[in-house]
């Protein structure tokens with residue numbers, strides 16, 4: 001193995017994207033394909049807190065969640081895992097700085113598709129009220145931040161999660 005290949009193997013593979021882009025699902029499948037650990041930052045936070053992310057928002061407030069999200073994300077970036085970031089993690093300048101120089105895949109999704117996907121799953125903070133309208137707002141705000149940190153982007157609207165994994169594997173191999 002070349003030094004470059006070894007250096008890449010030691011590095012986290014990071015997935016970013018809006019809620020419903022598939023960061024959790026694709027991350028789990030990609031990690032299985034690569035034989036790597038999968039770390040979902042939302043899941044790690046919930047496990048450590050002993051309560052769900054929506055409950056942390058309700059009990060402790062968004063600012064408290066963002067502080068935990070920032071430190072947890074930066075900590076987990078040091079692991080040679082597939083890392084699924086929370087959709088709002090890129091709001092943090094410190095997280096964006098920590099992502100520089102890393103392999104970051106942006107899973108792109110339209111608001112319509114994201115709403116269909118998250119509308120069918122368990123409650124989450126962005127799911128309160130008008131799901132599609134809220135997702136459009138969040139996408140407009142966050143798309144430039146995903147673009148800033150991403151080294152590669154993958155369209156997901158008309159592709160299954162397995163197809164998205166295939167696209168990422170092609171790019172990792174290339």
Ligand SMILES: Nc1ncnc2c1ncn2[C@@H]1O[C@H](COP(=O)(O)OP(=O)(O)OP(=O)(O)O)[C@@H](O)[C@H]1O
Pocket residue numbers: 017018019020021022023024025026042086087117118120121124156159160161162164
């Ligand atoms: N490419 C895809 N095609 C069809 N359905 C998908 C795809 N990717 C994910 N899904 C489905 O969409 C739903 C949301 O996916 P997932 O939980 O992975 O999104 P997420 O980006 O992690 O969202 P959040 O930021 O809210 O955690 C799940 O039901 C999942 O099975």
Ligand SMILES: O=C(O)C1=C[C@@H](O)[C@@H](O)[C@H](O)C1
Pocket residue numbers: 019042053054085086087088124125126138
């Ligand atoms: O869009 C957001 O701000 C969030 C997305 C989820 O990944 C969670 O991190 C939480 O629900 C907040």
Ligand SMILES: [Mg+2]
Pocket residue numbers: 023024025040042084
């Ligand atoms: Mg997720």
